[in-house]
Amino acid sequence: MTEDMAQNIISIEDQKNLQGGLKLTDIEDNKRNVSENEISVGQKLIEYLKSTNTTIILPQINFEENRILFPILKEIGEDPSNVSVLDKLAAPAVNILQKETYEVLPVCPEHPENLLTTTRICCSECNSINVKKLYLVEHKVCGFIADTEIFGQKNVTDIATCPKCEKNITNPKRELRSLGFWFLCSDCGEKFDNISNKLFCRKFNHDFDINSAEYLSVPYYSVNNSSSADVDTITLLTKLSKAIETFGFSTQKFVKVIGRSGVPHSVSIHGKKEDKQVSVFFRSSDKQLPDVDVNSIIAECADLPESFNILICIPSISSEAKAMARYTGTSIITGKEYDEVFSQLEKLVAEHINK
Ligand SMILES: [Zn+2]
Ligand SMILES: [Zn+2]
Ligand SMILES: [Zn+2]
Structure with a gap:
């Protein structure tokens, strides 16, 4: 001394x-407090990260099994779904890891355990999902105005003839003028400018309003x-x-x-x-x-x-x-x-x- x-x-x-x-x-x-075992997981984790030259622990979202996994845990012989050990290592007393937000998933309020939701567009009048987006175009030479379907195509760039004057259109970009778009509901026939969005609970096959969704925060961790x-x-x-x-x-x-x-x-x-x-x-x-x-x-x-x-x-x-x-x-x-x-x-x- x-x-x-x-x-x-x-x-x-x-x-x-x-x-x-x-x-x-x-x-x-x-x-x-953190246990001796959790500290040893932390130790193995840090060693592994060092050996692979990484500092980030990323999640893997398994939508099929509705599980959030951390594959790196598997690499060090731990259960990849053991999020709690990572949380412990990120606790202020330990402070080995930092917890951050990787993604926020909107989940069904009735089935929050299901991670997979998709967005659905639907008619703002009748909620039908049979909604089409239509593009309005004008044939510049003859002044004919119609949506692209009347021109016989879905996309403006595919239009080859004008149904009114029957002339060939060789350069759609130059010969046609785009006048905007709207939506058409095939069920109620309503035409509208703004579509409404709904979230769809895939597994249980139902829609829910985006505002009623629960939000699940998926973390990642960094050293x-x-x-x-x-x-x-x-x-x-x-x-x-x-x-x-x-x-x-x-x-x-x-x-x-x-x-x-x-x-x-x-x-x-x-x-x-x-x-x-x-x-x-x-x-x-x-x-x-x-x-x-x-x-x-x-x-x-x-x-x-x-x-x-x-x-x-x-x-x-x-x-x-x-x-x-x-x-x-x-x-x-x-x-x-x-x-x-x-x-x-x-x-x-x-x-x-x-x-
Ligand atoms: Zn649901
Ligand atoms: Zn409708
Ligand atoms: Zn024409």
Whole structure:
């Protein structure tokens, strides 16, 4: 341990005194926290993404089976429909993934489990779907005006003769003038300018109004670059929590710990042994961590006065931030090498909380 580090260390007893020996904080129940197994899925996932040089986890919408799948989960030996594990990894306490919207599907309000709906156009008068779109054209030379069907074709560009003057039309674009379009209902005979849209529930064969549709948001996930979500970090945190466990603590990773103020704090590792608690915060960056980031964690530590708080900063923090940490009783570990960090943490736990 360096001299510099020794100065940063305050025992848990000192911390309690510093904060006035306040009541013990509570930890949120396990259900809301991520399990060891889910962390290992996260670890495999990040490893796989790294090996394939991707950062995005895309869904596959299976309309036949009405399932939303994440094929990447299959690649790492997990159930591809296990969306909840991805949600857990995207939870603020874990923050390995970021959840975003891939697509919003309109689904039938009566059969929302059916993902496939299609759009139907229908007559605004009688709701019939026997609606045709008609294009009105004029034969420029003779002035005859009719819809394209009377000219014997569906498309303007296919018209070859004029039914009135019977002249050949060799260049429809030049010889015909387009006058617009309208819709014709074959059932009620109504002509109208605007068609109405309905959604069609394919499986149960019925229409429903677009405004009555339910909307299903299909997510995708991306690797949270701003977090410490990499294999090395997760591996390190796993090793660190094991190390803390060897001192008789039970540990949890990526948990929310409620502070004295009632505000939950995201803690990378939380250890508990009788009335002793240790909270490890972890931040990494490719350059020195900004003071503002360090200070916000120091503030969080101050809200957890019953806990021995350790902030691991990779690679370094400023001397001002160190001074702040020292003043508030937060132990700081800095370093570039993971082994270096690991041995510092072991020493801290051994010397200051395992008394
Ligand atoms: Zn339906
Ligand atoms: Zn009609
Ligand atoms: Zn003509």
